[in-house]
Amino acid sequence: MLIVAGSASSKLAERVAKQLKCELTKPELRRFPDGELYARIPADVEGEDVAIIQSTCYPPNQNFMELFLLLDAVRDIGAKKVTAIVPYFAYARQDKRFKEGEAVSLQTVVKLIESVGTDKVYTVDMHAHRIGDIQKIFKIPAQNLTAAPLLAKYLTDNYQLEDPVIIGPDEEAERWAKGAGEFLDADWDYMIKKRLGPEEVEIKPRKLEVEGRDAMVIDDIISTGGTMVEAIKILKKHGARKIYAACIHAVLAGDALKKVRKAGAEDIFATDTIERNISKVSVAPLIADAIH
Numbered sequence: 199m200l201i202v203a204g205s206a207s208s209k210l211a212e213r214v215a216k217q218l219k220c221e222l223t224k225p226e227l228r229r230f231p232d233g234e235l236y237a238r239i240p241a242d243v244e245g246e247d248v249a250i251i252q253s254t255c256y257p258p259n260q261n262f263m264e265l266f267l268l269l270d271a272v273r274d275i276g277a278k279k280v281t282a283i284v285p286y287f288a289y290a291r292q293d294k295r296f297k298e299g300e301a302v303s304l305q306t307v308v309k310l311i312e313s314v315g316t317d318k319v320y321t322v323d324m325h326a327h328r329i330g331d332i333q334k335i336f337k338i339p340a341q342n343l344t345a346a347p348l349l350a351k352y353l354t355d356n357y358q359l360e361d362p363v364i365i366g367p368d369e370e371a372e373r374w375a376k377g378a379g380e381f382l383d384a385d386w387d388y389m390i391k392k393r394l395g396p397e398e399v400e401i402k403p404r405k406l407e408v409e410g411r412d413a414m415v416i417d418d419i420i421s422t423g424g425t426m427v428e429a430i431k432i433l434k435k436h437g438a439r440k441i442y443a444a445c446i447h448a449v450l451a452g453d454a455l456k457k458v459r460k461a462g463a464e465d466i467f468a469t470d471t472i473e474r475n476i477s478k479v480s481v482a483p484l485i486a487d488a489i490h
């Protein structure tokens with residue numbers, strides 16, 4: 199197998215290739231003066247199984263375009279099997295027409311991935327609450343891997359925890375809280391969130407018993423940090439001891455990280471689906487296992 203490292207996932211691709219002991223290639227990428235992208239695969243892919251790893255984090259349009267060019271190129275120059283690994287899958291939130299006339303963006307990018315001849319797709323914890331099984335939106339085989347247990351492992355490997363409890367900051371985070379809680383054999387719960395604006399949320403606890411306990415708040419995304427900050431505030435109010443903030447995808451818009459730190463998180467950590475300085479947990483073993 200040959201791994202192609204998209205520019206948004208170069209470190210992760212290296213880690214996956216190392217784990218699988220397989221060849222890694224970095225495409226030649228240039229931007230023309232008019233903004234168009236040039237891509238070239240400097241490797242012989244004829245008859246090979248090729249996996250392209252490219253997150254579609256900021257800037258999503260550019261990163262998607264790079265992915266499409268790479269997928270199409272490897273198929274065109276003779277790869278036997280083409281796998282797209284999109285650790286962070288942008289546009290997943292526009293999975294339906296909320297208002298008449300809207301583009302269903304997720305459907306569009308799915309069609310584009312399929313139309314360039316991709317054989318299989320993997321992603322990690324796609325924001326697919328309404329969809330459930332992502333196979334429903336793809337005609338080709340598609341798998342949504344979960345990194346929640348890896349975040350739980352990082353927590354327990356690095357901290358001596360006092361009666362830990364795992365909390366999802368909203369209903370949609372129930373599955374990550376459950377995944378991490380079950381991995382640690384710890385209690386877990388989730389809270390109820392109402393979004394008041396793009397950066398403002400109101401969070402209400404369900405049945406929180408966190409007094410004197412260490413808590414990890416786990417979410418799929420920290421974007422503006424509003425959700426995480428509110429969750430930390432509530433846990434503090436209810437007497438939690440140390441609070442750890444964890445997410446799969448560190449989107450981190452604006453000064454999100456500063457806000458979460460200021461709210462009193464003992465540590466903030468994420469995976470490398472988006473390569474950030476808080477990406478302390480690699481999803482490479484998860485991806486390597488899946489595509490092996």
Ligand code: R5P
Nearest residue numbers: 418419420421422423424425
């Ligand atoms: C929402 O459904 C997501 O799971 C996250 O809770 C959300 O994207 C976090 O956004 P923010 O950091 O802006 O509150």
